Amino acid sequence: MAQVEMLAMILAGGRGSRLKDLTTKVAKPAVFYGGKYRIIDFPLSNCANSGINVIGVLTQYESVLLNSYVAQDGRWGLDSKDSGVYVLTPREKADEGLDVYRGTADAISQNIDFIDNYNPEYLLILSGDHIYKMNYEKMLAYHKEMGADATIAVRPVPMKEASRFGIMNTDGKGKIVEFEEKPAKPKSNLASMGIYIFNWKNLRKMLVADMNNPDSDHDFGKNIIPRMLGEGKKLVAYEFSGYWKDVGTIDSLWEANMDLLDPKNELNLNDSSWLIYTEDVSTLPQYIGKDAKVKHAYITQGVRVEGQVTNSVLFTGAVVAPGAKVTDSVLMPGVVVEEGAVVTRALVAENVRIGAKAKVGQRNSENILLVAKNVKGGNK
């Protein structure tokens, strides 16, 4: 196999249990976002656009759909001769038996043989469940320029929220002097984005040692980064200022979808120099019917609107029947809102049917309602 300069490993094993019924059968990276995408399209497209050709995707939790989804590497243009997206699930090994991934670092450690095949100079570690656009090539250039052992992407968060994140304290010249996980009294507002570049040879040694350490949680944030700092290695912070979102909850997933309707939104999905690629579906274009009213909406191909849609995001193949009203809501692929039904402040999961005249969600509800099962028709 040809040597690659930088190989990417995407951590996609998380369940995302706060997304409730959305992730009972699919892992969080496979959750739908933005009308036509799945969350993992973002790191994969970023890799493709950054000229990274070989990507390992580490999956574990409910991975059948995710594995088959990412294996179609042509979707992201990663199917040329030296490219590929490789699904890496826990496997039985000759001398050890089957081991689950015990932590983020362990997931990499268990695939050292895969990485060695490509003999990379640098290893890029990414998260499969974040929404953002980033040029990793620029981050690598910074890593080289700083002569770092590891570079960690960070973004400024409001100081009052900083205690919810892993915070990097720097010396003012970009060098990280301290890492604090969810500090009670944060000294800085630079939050780790879970994006790392390591020099592979050195990381490899550390991972081998970490694997056999019974006291380790085998986690990058908890174990590897602090140990590197302790050993006096040069860790630098790479500041990122664009749109970035970790959609942990139904509310934040809904909000991230709504961000696309905000005129001040920074996540431009229409930039032809940095497109986000996804599964190609054969459908009609979107059809807006004779009596339809569509205002402030983000709608993709295959959707059919005959009723009213206001301030909502509609995914591939969603149908809004005559007389139905969809407001402040997200309809995932294949959702059908039957005649006269009213959907308000709701996130409706894939292929769910809202029966005629049914009412779901409330205008001033505190939280967004997740509708994951068919709703019977109403009587009114």
Add this chain to the structure above:
Amino acid sequence: MAPKAFGIVSSADSSIYVEGLHDYRPIGSFSFLGRFRVIDFPISNMSNSDINRIQVYVRSRPRSIAEHVGSGRHYNINSKRGKIQLLFSENSSTRSIYNTDISAFLENIDIIQRMHQDYVIIAPSYMVYKQDYRQVLDAHIASGADVTLLYQKVDNAREYFRGCKILNMNKQKGIESLEKNLGTAKEKNVFMDTYCMSKEVFINLIKEAAWESSIYTLADIVNIKCKEMDIRGFQHRGYFAALTSLNDYYNASLELLDYNIASDLFRAEWPIYTRTTDSCPTKYLDTSKVTNSFVSNGCVIEGTVENSIIGRGVTIKKGAVVRNSIIMAYAQIEEGIRVENAVVDKWAKIIHAQNVHGESGRPQYIRRMDTL
């Protein structure tokens, strides 16, 4: 099951010319219903009918077809067992009388002879319809006919299908002759320029046509052969459009705004494939008012759109009104402008002209990349 037939997608006769649009690309490359190109229909029909060896004949301006069809992967054709070949007629000029389908086939006769399949389906790149060619082939084989032709019974042959040929048939669906549609009657059997025959018959017809006259087309030789060969019709039902003039293109497109007609042409079990452009969903703003329209992805719509087809990445600004029109990809309609009964080609910008309108049923064409 291994495919019994290979496919040929032929291009329009040199007598067919579509005002405006045709100056930039062959009809196969015309945008259709916003996100498709006309050639997606014959190729998808073939692919869905298990035909995985397809030759696409390109008569002129090959760039857009070559770019769009490419390796054919998006048409769901196996990359090892199947293949799409683009074949160019290089020996004659675009609109020359010598530039016939027969001369193109003759130039590539060795490639045709090398095909492993026993039968051929020939379909045009300027018509839109849905047809399972396995049914045509099965009927062809069962009937023992030499050639089977696909046709549609229409009741508007006076106004439409004027660039097409019609079939004169006896009661047993035997074809007696092919002739040009002169618009003399409403009810006609319009020939869909689609043939099914054995490879052997096909090769003989090519050779005979070329020997008889260097300007004969495949339809000409089939017409002559009606007397001595067993040539039959196979009736197609459902949506059918022949895009042989700007009016026909415009009317056939807008006809699909009837969602029942559109959803019959686009069925889940019969996907029409196209090349994705990875554009994001379309954004409708607070001031947008859209009714009875097909809209493609990547648009930003602030104005009013009625009874129209909007291509990818189109911008329609506040106060602009688009009615009964086809707006192609990346066109821009500025604030307060009215566009009615028009076909606006790709990348056109309407900025200064306050009113752009054609007559009902006779659209105004706005050139590609033009600024008005």
